[in-house]
Amino acid sequence: MLQKVLLMGKSGAGKTSMRSIIFANYLARDTMRLGATIDVEHSHVRFLGNLVLNLWDCGGQEAFMENYFESQRDHIFRNVQVLIYVFDIESRELTKDIEYYGSCLAAMRQNSKSAKIFCLVHKMDLVPDEQREQVFRQRERELQAVASRLELEISCFKTSIWDETLYRAWSQMVHALIPNRDSLQTHLDKLCAVCQADEVVLFERAPFPRRVLLPRREPLPEPSRSPPVDAPPSS
Numbered sequence: 352m353l354q355k356v357l358l359m360g361k362s363g364a365g366k367t368s369m370r371s372i373i374f375a376n377y378l379a380r381d382t383m384r385l386g387a388t389i390d391v392e393h394s395h396v397r398f399l400g401n402l403v404l405n406l407w408d409c410g411g412q413e414a415f416m417e418n419y420f421e422s423q424r425d426h427i428f429r430n431v432q433v434l435i436y437v438f439d440i441e442s443r444e445l446t447k448d449i450e451y452y453g454s455c456l457a458a459m460r461q462n463s464k465s466a467k468i469f470c471l472v473h474k475m476d477l478v479p480d481e482q483r484e485q486v487f488r489q490r491e492r493e494l495q496a497v498a499s500r501l502e503l504e505i506s507c508f509k510t511s512i513w514d515e516t517l518y519r520a521w522s523q524m525v526h527a528l529i530p531n532r533d534s535l536q537t538h539l540d541k542l543c544a545v546c547q548a549d550e551v552v553l554f555e556r557a558p559f560p561r562r563v564l565l566p567r568r569e570p571l572p573e574p575s576r577s578p579p580v581d582a583p584p585s586s
């Protein structure tokens with residue numbers, strides 16, 4: 352089963368960084384060397400045997416974005432199963448970001464109405480710890496408002512390449528795509544009961560090395576502070 356996944360958002364938001372960390376084993380600090388993506392970079396990722404993500408990493412520079420909405424509109428937005436829209440929380444061009452996001456949702460509504468839509472409020476490491484939840488909720492409300500005007504449903508996550516939030520979000524997004532997840536979940540629940548275990552976790556050897564792919568239904572409580580997967584740059 353091939354699933355077309357669009358990765359969109361303005362230039363510098365962190366799309367290629369997260370793709371490289373999740374699927375190509377980059378360390379967070381390696382992403383500082385990435386150049387801007389030219390047009391669209393395609394890649395394929397296989398999960399659990401027969402689920403293949405066809406990832407479209409869409410460069411976010413203005414000229415490319417305008418192209419996606421105009422001359423390439425059908426090519427980009429047709430037959431999409433998942434849209435992942437990435438926002439840089441530190442962006443100084445919020446109005447422009449929201450405008451592009453609105454155009455993107457409108458194109459999705461027109462071409463791929465039943466696609467799942469995820470919004471990542473990214474680079475949350477740049478927001479002081481004590482303000483993160485509030486800043487995220489505020490942005491989430493703004494994004495939900497745009498989506499509900501177009502009668503679309505979205506799910507938002509707060510993420511950073513510098514902690515586990517990136518893996519948590521991608522894990523949940525991929526989880527939503529697994530075609531037979533209910534039956535897998537039932538088997539895991541049975542195994543859990545037979546073993547009298549508190550939890551059973553299914554790991555995918557690649558491309559999520561060491562990462563949980565099928566979390567239990569009830570998410571575990573978030574640790575008060577996620578352990579860094581890689582040390583952030585000292586400023």
Ligand SMILES: Nc1nc2c(ncn2[C@@H]2O[C@H](COP(=O)(O)OP(=O)(O)OP(=O)(O)O)[C@@H](O)[C@H]2O)c(=O)[nH]1
Pocket residue numbers: 360361362363364365366367368369379382383384385386387388389409410411412473474475476477510511512513
């Ligand atoms: N502080 C911080 N920086 C990040 C994070 N994610 C990515 N970056 C940095 O953001 C910069 C731009 O990242 P890219 O992944 O190239 O951005 P992009 O969205 O692919 O940009 P285009 O290809 O031009 O559309 C890099 O220097 C990354 O190291 C994050 O979570 N926190």
Ligand SMILES: [Mg+2]
Pocket residue numbers: 366367368386387388408410411
């Ligand atoms: Mg890029």
